[in-house]
Amino acid sequence: MQVFGKRSNYIWRNIHLKKSQILLFLILFILALMLFIMNKFPYASAGLILIPLAYILGIYTYQKYILWDSGTIGESIIEKELRGLDDSYCMISRIVIPPNRGDTDYIILGPNGIFVMESKHYGGEISCNGDLWSRYKIGKGGRRYELKIGSPSNQVKRNAKVLKDFILEHKKEIFKENMHHLWINGIVVFTNKNAGLKIENPTVDIMKVDELYGLIRDKDDVKFSAEEICNIRDAILRYSR
Numbered sequence: 001m002q003v004f005g006k007r008s009n010y011i012w013r014n015i016h017l018k019k020s021q022i023l024l025f026l027i028l029f030i031l032a033l034m035l036f037i038m039n040k041f042p043y044a045s046a047g048l049i050l051i052p053l054a055y056i057l058g059i060y061t062y063q064k065y066i067l068w069d070s071g072t073i074g075e076s077i078i079e080k081e082l083r084g085l086d087d088s089y090c091m092i093s094r095i096v097i098p099p100n101r102g103d104t105d106y107i108i109l110g111p112n113g114i115f116v117m118e119s120k121h122y123g124g125e126i127s128c129n130g131d132l133w134s135r136y137k138i139g140k141g142g143r144r145y146e147l148k149i150g151s152p153s154n155q156v157k158r159n160a161k162v163l164k165d166f167i168l169e170h171k172k173e174i175f176k177e178n179m180h181h182l183w184i185n186g187i188v189v190f191t192n193k194n195a196g197l198k199i200e201n202p203t204v205d206i207m208k209v210d211e212l213y214g215l216i217r218d219k220d221d222v223k224f225s226a227e228e229i230c231n232i233r234d235a236i237l238r239y240s241r
Contacts (some may be wrong), residue, residue: 001090001091002087002089002091002107004237012089013035014192025057039237045197062087075093078189081209085110085216086228089108089110089111090109091108091109091231092106092233092236093107095237095241097159097163097239098166098240099162100117100158100159100191104159104163105118105119107163107236108216109224110212110219110224110229111223112185112216112220112223113183113224114232115184115185115216116159116163116184116187117188117189118152118155118159118187119191120188120189120191120195121190121192122135122147122190122192123195124136124137124145124194124196126149126190126195126196126197126198127198127199128197128198128206130153130200130203133153134149135149148216150200152188153202156163156186156187157203160185160186161184163236166236167235170235173231173235174228174235175228175231176227182222183221185219186203186204187204187206187212188204188205188206189207190206190209193208
């Protein structure tokens with residue numbers, strides 16, 4: 001499988017940014033603590049205000065850092081899982097297709113179909129009923145606490161529609177003959193082996209990463225020529241960012 005895109009650079013850039021922000025908030029927290037210890041007005045008052053502010057911002061930034069760091073893990077897992085696909089397939093990662101402002105995790109182009117994929121490295125117990133999602137973990141004391149997850153299925157469907165509209169917009173430069181009936185397969189894949197999935201009435205394909213290769217290999221929606229795949233790939237890389 002041929003791989004295109006700059007997902008690793010994108011993620012590592014954000015990881016280093018979050019590290020810098022964490023260091024900045026740590027310095028701010030220490031400074032605020034020193035001002036408070038001085039116990040002199042107005043330094044103590046300033047320190048009293050800055051301590052919780054630096055703490056809250058530091059915790060928020062650290063959570064974002066963990067999120068970006070998990071992205072590098074998920075990326076390597078997916079590429080390892082799909083390495084059995086031959087070079088008639090290509091994968092484009094972390095690309096922004098106009099008019100989207102956010103990026104699409106993965107686009108996979110193959111002779112048997114087009115796939116848009118949203119990747120999550122979440123742990124915990126994850127439930128999906130249609131497009132309604134929930135996620136929770138059990139703490140040390142047996143206490144259940146809810147975690148944010150949004151709606152990955154809605155997200156991947158939006159990205160699939162944007163890609164379909166993009167291909168239709170550029171169909172004259174992609175398809176030399178009559179265009180195929182165009183269907184974009186939406187996939188939500190979970191790369192964390194500790195994730196538990198409970199799926200009901202799914203509106204897209206939802207799976208663990210070890211099921212991904214078989215799904216893509218066995219799909220038979222349409223037949224694209226090697227030239228058409230290259231044309232779609234080139235158009236995406238040329239007009240996207």
